[in-house]
Amino acid sequence: MSDTSYLPPKVWAWKPGNGGKFANINRPVAGATHDRELPRGRHPLQLYSLATPNGMKVSIMLEELLAQGHAGAEYDAWLIRIEEGDQFGSGFVALNPNSKIPALLDQSGPQPVRVFESGAILHYLAGRFGAFLPDDPAARSECMCWLFWQMGSAPLLGGGFGHFYAYAPEKFEYAIDRYAMEAKRQLDVLDRQLATRDYIAGDDYSIADMAIWPWYGQLVLGELYEAAEFLQVREYRHLLRWAGQIAARPAVIRGRMVNRTWGEPDEQQPERHAASDLDRG
Known part of the structure; x- marks a missing residue:
């Protein structure tokens, strides 16, 4: 901790570049910064995303739907490079005024439907x-x-524990302790829930599992923030069982590759336009 405490000014002022790893894309206003139309493919569903935990939810869902035999769930997945500011292009802002991935366009009907969050x-x-x-x-x-x-x-x-533990330009004990406590409380909530059921909401796999696994499943499997040891995730044995079970699903394995640009080469698929794009056999 610094020897001097921060005293907020009477009126906050934006300091560009202040904010750690993602400082170059953080700003206090919304709207487009440049003109750029989004590409469209031939499938009914157009996904614009990146393989962050939030982005991964949707590609996993689409792959699960395809695995169930829903042919109408075929989709094109286009890469949105958030560190380069793609989410502030005019086409993406028209799809999601909040400029966050993922965003979906359903063009199966007479009028395209946008869905964000x-x-x-x-x-x-x-x-x-x-x-x-x-x-x-x-x-x-x-x-x-x-x-x-x-x-x-x-x-x-993510914005609390992950930011201050992994991304902030300086380590602050108060902030890390505050959010580590909350992260562990949330892990305990999930562990208690999974002590008496196979999946988060009951006996059946659902969108609740698809939403929660990319954040909390990856965290306890040591694939998020490199914080598994710090948070002592081995304490959460029911959550660990569930996390491994979800990670082994073929559709989850495929969905995690979509819009991914890091990791091992066979784990990456920056764009996805056909099921064969994800074949690694």
């Missing part, structure tokens, strides 16, 4: 294909509760 996309696809969302009202409510739990909790894991 990863949880909203999962819910939209589940309704469109009648899959991975229970019909029973009580079971559906349980699934939706956990979907919204993830949407509300993960910013504290």
Whole structure:
């Protein structure tokens, strides 16, 4: 910690470049910074994304739908390089005014439908294909509760713990302790939930699992923030069982490759336009 405490000014002023790893794309205003139309492919669904935890949710969902035999779930996946500011192009901003990945365009009907926010996309696809969302009202409510739990909790894991532990330009004990405590509380919530059921919302795999696994599953498997030892993830044995079970699903393995530009070469598929793009046999 610094010997001097920060005293906020009466009026905040933006200092470009201040903010760690992602400082070059952070700004206090919305809207497009440049004109750039988005490409469109031949499939009904057009995904514009990057293989971050939020982006991964949707490519996993689409691959799971295809694995179930839903031919209408064929899709083109286009790479959005967020570190280069692709999300601020005019075409992407028209699709998602919030300039965050992922974003989906469904061009199967007479009028294209835009869907943004990863949880909203999962819910939209589940309704469109009648899959991975229970019909029973009580079971559906349980699934939706956990979907919204993830949407509300993960910013504290990513923007809180992940930022200060892995990305901030300086390490601050107070911030790391604050968010490590919350991350471990959330892991305990999931571990207790999974002690009595196979999947997050019950006995069946659902969009709740697809939303939660890219964040919390990857974290306990040591694939996010290099923080598994720090957070002592071996304590969460039910969560670890579930995380490994999801990671082994063929559709999850395929979905994780989509819009990925890092890692081993056989794990990367920057764009996806056909099922054969993901064949690694």
